[in-house]
Amino acid sequence: MAEAKLTPEQKLAMYHRMLLCRMFEERVYFLFLEGRLPGTIHQSQGQEASAVGICSALDAGDMITSTHRPHSHAIARGVSARSLMAELFAKETGCCRGKGGSMHVGDAGAGMLPAIAIVGGGLPLAAGYALAFRYLKQPNIVACFFGEGAANIGVFHEAVNMAAIWNLPVVFVCENNKYAASTAVEKVMRVKHVSERAAAYGIPGETVDGNDVEVVYQAMVKAGSRARAGDGPTLLELETYRFAGHSRSDPGHYRKPEEVAAWKERDPIARYEARLLAEKVLEPSEMTKIRASIELELETAIAQAEQDPSPKPEDCLTDVFAS
Amino acid sequence: MTVNADGAAAAAPYPAAPAGPPGPGREPEPAPELVQLLTPEGEPVEHPEYAIGESADEIRALYRDLVLVRRIDTEAISLQRQGELGIWASLLGQEAAQVGSGRALGPRDMAFPTYREHGVAWCRGLDPMQLFRLFRGVSNGGWDPADHNFHLYTIVIGSQALHATGYAMGIQRDGAVGNDPAGADGGTAGEAVIAYFGDGATSQGDVNEAFIWASVFNAPVVFFCQNNQWAISEPLEKQSRIPLYHRARGFGFPGVRVDGNDVLACKAVTRKALQAAYAGQGPTLIEAYTYRMGAHTTTDDPTRYRLQSELEAWKLKDPIERVKAYLVRAHGADAGFFQQIDREADELGERIRREVRSMPDPGPLEIFGNVYAEPHSLLAAERDQYAAYLDSFADTEQEAAQ
Ligand SMILES: Cc1ncc(C[n+]2csc(CCOP(=O)(O)OP(=O)(O)O)c2C)c(N)n1
Ligand SMILES: Cc1ncc(C[n+]2csc(CCOP(=O)(O)OP(=O)(O)O)c2C)c(N)n1
Ligand SMILES: [Mg+2]
Numbered sequence: 053m054a055e056a057k058l059t060p061e062q063k064l065a066m067y068h069r070m071l072l073c074r075m076f077e078e079r080v081y082f083l084f085l086e087g088r089l090p091g092t093i094h095q096s097q098g099q100e101a102s103a104v105g106i107c108s109a110l111d112a113g114d115m116i117t118s119t120h121r122p123h124s125h126a127i128a129r130g131v132s133a134r135s136l137m138a139e140l141f142a143k144e145t146g147c148c149r150g151k152g153g154s155m156h157v158g159d160a161g162a163g164m165l166p167a168i169a170i171v172g173g174g175l176p177l178a179a180g181y182a183l184a185f186r187y188l189k190q191p192n193i194v195a196c197f198f199g200e201g202a203a204n205i206g207v208f209h210e211a212v213n214m215a216a217i218w219n220l221p222v223v224f225v226c227e228n229n230k231y232a233a234s235t236a237v238e239k240v241m242r243v244k245h246v247s248e249r250a251a252a253y254g255i256p257g258e259t260v261d262g263n264d265v266e267v268v269y270q271a272m273v274k275a276g277s278r279a280r281a282g283d284g285p286t287l288l289e290l291e292t293y294r295f296a297g298h299s300r301s302d303p304g305h306y307r308k309p310e311e312v313a314a315w316k317e318r319d320p321i322a323r324y325e326a327r328l329l330a331e332k333v334l335e336p337s338e339m340t341k342i343r344a345s346i347e348l349e350l351e352t353a354i355a356q357a358e359q360d361p362s363p364k365p366e367d368c369l370t371d372v373f374a375s
Numbered sequence: 376m377t378v379n380a381d382g383a384a385a386a387a388p389y390p391a392a393p394a395g396p397p398g399p400g401r402e403p404e405p406a407p408e409l410v411q412l413l414t415p416e417g418e419p420v421e422h423p424e425y426a427i428g429e430s431a432d433e434i435r436a437l438y439r440d441l442v443l444v445r446r447i448d449t450e451a452i453s454l455q456r457q458g459e460l461g462i463w464a465s466l467l468g469q470e471a472a473q474v475g476s477g478r479a480l481g482p483r484d485m486a487f488p489t490y491r492e493h494g495v496a497w498c499r500g501l502d503p504m505q506l507f508r509l510f511r512g513v514s515n516g517g518w519d520p521a522d523h524n525f526h527l528y529t530i531v532i533g534s535q536a537l538h539a540t541g542y543a544m545g546i547q548r549d550g551a552v553g554n555d556p557a558g559a560d561g562g563t564a565g566e567a568v569i570a571y572f573g574d575g576a577t578s579q580g581d582v583n584e585a586f587i588w589a590s591v592f593n594a595p596v597v598f599f600c601q602n603n604q605w606a607i608s609e610p611l612e613k614q615s616r617i618p619l620y621h622r623a624r625g626f627g628f629p630g631v632r633v634d635g636n637d638v639l640a641c642k643a644v645t646r647k648a649l650q651a652a653y654a655g656q657g658p659t660l661i662e663a664y665t666y667r668m669g670a671h672t673t674t675d676d677p678t679r680y681r682l683q684s685e686l687e688a689w690k691l692k693d694p695i696e697r698v699k700a701y702l703v704r705a706h707g708a709d710a711g712f713f714q715q716i717d718r719e720a721d722e723l724g725e726r727i728r729r730e731v732r733s734m735p736d737p738g739p740l741e742i743f744g745n746v747y748a749e750p751h752s753l754l755a756a757e758r759d760q761y762a763a764y765l766d767s768f769a770d771t772e773q774e775a776a777q
Pocket of ligand 3: 573575601602603604606
């Protein structure tokens with residue numbers, strides 16, 4: 053299949069989104085350190101190309117499922133920084149009305165089911181949602197994000213096998229960031245690539261550079277069009293790395309500093325920035341403007357979230373069931 | 376990088392997979408290979424990796440196993456129909472897969488069965504009455520797993536694959552895997568585990584997790600899947616897009632498909648997989664390609680979901696007939712031999728009928744037995760409470776009896 057051609061506007065939009073993901077995470081990191089946000093967080097610095105590359109290849113009616121590390125997925129899918137920030141502050145204006153918090157952000161209206169923090173929990177849901185699309189004769193697909201750790205959970209197998217035998221319109225997107233908390237992937241996988249698992253279910257599997265947003269985008273266009281054409285699921289593995297610890301409380305001592313440094317050399321945003329500058333799609337002066345506008349967007353979101361009302365005690369039993 | 380291809384649809388005898396058109400980079404696969412040493416007509420088959428290694432006497436013994444195990448099964452169905460057993464899961468058609476693999480096991484190996492492994496139980500040396508106690512509902516489990524290295528029957532589909540893998544990892548940690556080829560034992564004196572499960576179980580997450588653990592830790596376990604084509608009323612082609620033995624590829628360990636109605640092939644293939652496990656080479660997935668000739672259990676009516684013609688086709692591949700033909704042609708077995716086995720089967724049937732009918736009912740308090748390995752105060756309190764409750768009827772019962 054020929055590669056989809058990206059316009060300068062699309063490229064800039066992807067760059068902007070990735071930067072928003074990064075700056076959102078960095079701002080949130082300090083909010084937590086300052087004690088202004090409750091709970092814990094799982095951050096996604098370093099994985100922006102995967103979130104943005106995948107979501108940029110989706111249509112408005114498509115759906116994504118996400119994990120305990122959902123902030124970039126949400127931003128990439130178009131959930132506003134404002135409603136995301138309010139959710140982290142547990143405010144009524146949040147995307148889940150302040151009842152979800154960091155690990156459950158999402159907005160079905162924006163095409164993102166609220167994230168599921170149970171490792172692997174999104175996979176059967178994605179298959180089920182894809183079945184619903186088929187059943188309702190909607191031309192949409194599901195992109196299901198999960199980590200390489202989740203690929204070792206039983207529901208991964210059940211969901212992928214079922215999606216395979218029913219040819220469901222779903223793309224299983226494994227963000228292989230090499231670690232499941234402190235467990236290195238090579239200690240818990242006998243095959244070299246998660247994508248090799250596809251052989252167990254008779255579906256195509258592909259491993260690509262998850263830190264190159266255009267590569268991710270093209271892989272998703274390919275897998276997505278297969279799903280839309282009724283040719284069933286694909287197991288797409290994106291090789292990437294999280295720069296931060298697993299969660300707020302994790303300094304990540306199980307990783308060698310050289311390893312972290314080597315991956316930071318492959319920072320998806322710095323790489324893309326350099327490419328867009330070389331392609332003259334991006335001007336240095338514009339970079340400053342984009343950053344300034346994102347900073348303003350985030351500061352406004354924080355200021356508003358801090359003033360927003362908390363959910364009322366009498367609302368604690370609403371939004372439990374759909375009907 | 377593109378891995379994997381799907382083309383199972385074209386491969387006979389595997390039924391057409393409901394896959395879409397092959398996508399980019401997907402090449403058609405060659406037809407699945409089936410290890411067979413004896414054709415359904417009883418003709419020996421040359422195979423590059425496996426050979427018939429049994430003497431005439433050993434083959435006669437296998438024939439006897441097959442016939443007696445089938446007799447256990449037919450007696451059980453009759454007894455259930457007469458109300459003497461609560462339920463029975465028939466192994467009809469799967470005798471070769473069970474006897475072949477069961478006889479490949481060494482005495483120290485551990486087997487983890489489903490609820491259908493009566494043939495394996497026989498090979499491990501269980502008295503059939505131990506099975507019947509369970510299916511008559513007069514025993515909490517039927518046997519002590521340690522007595523014959525045969526674990527309890529497991530109903531929760533696929534869960535025993537995890538138990539087996541855990542047990543295998545225990546063996547490994549006990550140092551009983553002969554993974555030192557230079558050692559005194561030549562790397563062969565190991566112990567291993569065999570996990571039995573059905574085609575339907577392969578769709579369970581538990582089996583997948585067992586594959587992961589076993590492959591990553593190189594556990595000495597043989598995954599023995601009897602693909603009897605059906606999971607109750609669910610045919611295999613609704614459960615998998617690929618031939619089941621290919622499943623192992625996604626996990627990085629070998630898979631092999633064997634004619635599950637060929638006792639000699641099943642034994643040879645299992646033997647080799649066990650030897651690999653003894654030597655520290657880790658797991659193997661064996662798919663024994665067979666057919667469930669009977670109902671799923673005695674509560675099931677398969678005529679409601681499958682065609683008689685399918686059954687007729689598999690009748691021609693009967694696991695016993697081919698050994699009989701081979702024994703006559705290649706080893707000069709005569710009518711006397713077969714009559715003697717039939718007589719033995721009749722005697723076994725007679726004993727089963729007699730002993731099953733006279734099994735004593737357990738006392739109601741036996742339900743509290745075998746719950747915990749050690750005494751447990753809460754359970755003891757519950758038992759005492761229940762005993763007191765039963766005692767409260769004593770007067771009434773005496774009155775009723777008068
Ligand atoms: C079923 C389940 N088991 C354990 C956990 C605890 N846990 C949270 S995240 C995580 C690691 C997940 O690793 P991976 O799937 O690779 O995603 P990553 O964190 O790398 O994005 C674990 C074990 C959980 N949330 N759910
Ligand atoms: C976890 C679980 N789900 C469902 C059942 C109900 N059940 C009993 S047998 C069976 C089918 C199993 O099929 P297969 O694995 O092919 O074994 P077979 O019965 O054909 O030997 C099912 C679904 C169960 N016992 N356990
Ligand atoms: Mg079955």
